[in-house]
Amino acid sequence: MDWTEKYRPSTLSEVRGNNKARDALKEWADTWESHREAIILHGTPGVGKTSAAHAMANDMGWPTIELNASDSRTKDVIDRVAGEAAKSGTLTAGGQGRRLVIMDEADNIHGNADRGGARAVSSLVKEAAQPMILIANEFYEMSNSLRNNCQDVEFSAVQKRSIVPVLRDICRKEGIEYTDAVVEDIAEQNNGDLRGAIKDLQATAEGRDRIEADDYVSGERDTSEGIFEYLDVVLKEGTAEEALKASYDVDETPDDLINWIEDNMPKDYEGAELARAYGFLSNADKWLGRVRATQNYSFWRYAGDNMTAGVAAARDGKKGGWTRYGPPSYWSKLGRSKGARKTRDHIAQQIAAIDGVSMRTARREIMPFLATMTHHCTNRDLTVAMAATYELEAEHVSFITGSGKDTNKVQSVVEDAERRREDAAVEHSGGAFENATVDGGTAAGSDSDDETADSADAADESEPGGSDGQSTLGDETAVADAAADAEESPDDEAAEDDDQQSGLSDFM
Ligand SMILES: Nc1ncnc2c1ncn2[C@@H]1O[C@H](COP(=O)(O)OP(=O)(O)OP(=O)(O)O)[C@@H](O)[C@H]1O
Structure with a gap:
């Protein structure tokens, strides 16, 4: 049985972290x-929003009616399912017959396609009994209308100390021995x-009935051993049919699989x-969207047929x-959500402004390089230099590393x-670091003219450039080279406009 279900909190007091949000929800009820x-309960996935809603209903003795907004896009469905529940105030004397609608x-x-649905929800929110x-x-x-007509509570990330x-x-309930290290x-x-944890x-x-740090393969949950064999069949030698068969042995959902393929495909094709x-x-991505x-x-x-x-x-x-396939970069996984795109674009803007390059160069050549160099903050000094140079906040550093x-x-x-930054307010040039990035970024991106190769491939391929790349760290004199390397071609500028347009249309 899935432990996240088994240990889902049944009362609000079992919801961990987010005490303020919890209290606010109780107060609202x-x-x-x-x-x-x-x-509106909002926050990142896995922090207990849904659990808190159900736990609270349980505490209040309110039966629930669940509705998935994207399931029921049309006005009709929302009206029928939620409307009845939410509007029928007839049974409600003294809280008797209350029902909680959870959407x-x-x-x-939102957006044009769902206008009917959005309006239905808005009006439901206003009239609900x-x-x-x-x-x-x-x-x-x-939508503004929804936000203006509802109270809202933010659930924040559940801190390590609460996890x-x-x-x-x-572990205790499951009778599993553990070391502090593995849990930490x-x-x-x-x-x-918390869900991920x-x-x-x-x-x-x-x-196992005993776990220790070595048993935990960090961050690689579900990464099945068979993935590399699968990639070999798809990208090197299999027929369409063989590829399809091989996919049945891989323990990955198409959502993850597409990232593996997208990141590794340009190495062979x-x-x-x-x-x-x-x-x-x-095409596969469209089906995943559906x-x-x-x-x-x-x-x-x-989706699986197309990508395989x-x-x-x-x-x-x-x-x-033989090709050195690698796991999908953090990068391409994140590019798929709008929030992540905003973060990405913010970082690109900083880089563009400070290094004097286009957004496109920042995103496609410099950022993948930064991601490789500062992966998991292992090279701490460099990570600090990056954050200082580009004035990055925690969420941006987290995105890159x-x-x-x-x-x-x-x-x-x-x-x-x-x-x-404070110390060096004047000598902001940050030369040492900028050299490293722009040099490396250019090297990594030198073959990136290919319009189709928009994946994070560069991040995987761009080894720090051997001793050369390393030796420029701390070398003040290479600033001019770096600046010269960073010169933009007119093509780049045009492409940047394109990028921005498509970026905008993503939000429409
Ligand atoms: N704050 C929490 N306290 C206790 N358990 C939690 C908490 N947050 C998450 N969990 C565990 O993770 C599972 C998933 O949490 P839940 O579905 O409530 O998250 P969510 O914030 O609604 O995520 P999503 O946005 O993806 O729906 C729960 O079943 C529970 O096991």
Whole structure:
């Protein structure tokens, strides 16, 4: 059984972390009769929003009606399902007959396509005669009207110190011996995401009655051993049919699989076959989008067919040789959510402004390089230099390095960077660091003219450039070279405009 289900809190007092949010939710429920407003619970995945809603309903003795916003896009469905529940105030004397409407993924109803649905939810929120909770990851993706007509409570990341006791507790209940180190590691890796931590714990404890640090393969939950064989079949030698069969042995969802393929495909494919293969990936991505929108998981099949059989069929015959496939960069995984795109663009803007390069160069050449160089903040000095140079906040450092935003690592990097900025307010050139990035970025991106290769490939490929790249660290004199390297071609500028347009249309 899934431990996240088994240990789902059944009363509000079992919801960990987020005490303020919890209290606010309770207060909202206790006083609902007097204000009759809906409430929006928002925050990152896995922090207990849904759990808190159900736990609170349980505490109040309110039966719940669940509605998934993206499931029921049309006005009709929302009216019928929620309308009855929420509007029928007839049974409600003294809280008797109260029913709590919980609408998940409420940030998914927006945009032109869902106008009917969005309006239906807005009016429901205004007229509701039953308490209603909307759950969302991105508060600001919700319409003004919804935000203005509801109370809202933010659930923040669950801190490591709140995660550790939950993990210990589960171990005890499951009769599993553990070391402090393993629980701390799991909590650290999943900082902010309690669901992720519980899943990791379960995966680590699978088939064991004792776990220690070595048993935990950090951050690689579910990464099946078979993935490399699978990539070989798809990208090197298999027919479409063989590729499809191989995919059945891989323990990855299409959502993850597409990142593996997208990141590794350009290492083997080139020219027309690469373009064809991207066509299939793009189809697969559309199907994944449909799954997200409708929760109809049977569409996964079409996504899988496209990314597996399609990509294999796009190849010109068999390929030989050995390729160093790598896990999908943090990068491409994150590019898929709007929040992540905003963070990414903010960082790119900083880089563009400070290094005098275009957004496109910043994003495609410099950022992948930074991501490789500062991966998990292992090279701390460089990470601090980066944060100082580009004036990055914790969330940005976290985005680039892949370390959790609230980890001590990231927090202390940001603090040191701030100190460094203050110390060096005048000599801001930050020459030492800028050299390293721009030099390396250019090297890594030298083959990135290929319009189709928009993946994070560079991050995997761009080894720090051997002793050369390293030796420029701390070398003040190479600033001029770096600046020269960073000169933009007119093409780049044009492409940047394109980028911005497509970026905008993403938000429409
Ligand atoms: N604050 C918490 N206290 C106790 N358990 C939690 C908490 N947050 C998450 N969990 C565990 O993680 C599981 C998933 O949490 P839940 O679905 O409530 O998260 P969520 O914030 O609603 O995420 P999403 O935005 O993805 O829906 C729960 O079943 C529970 O096991």
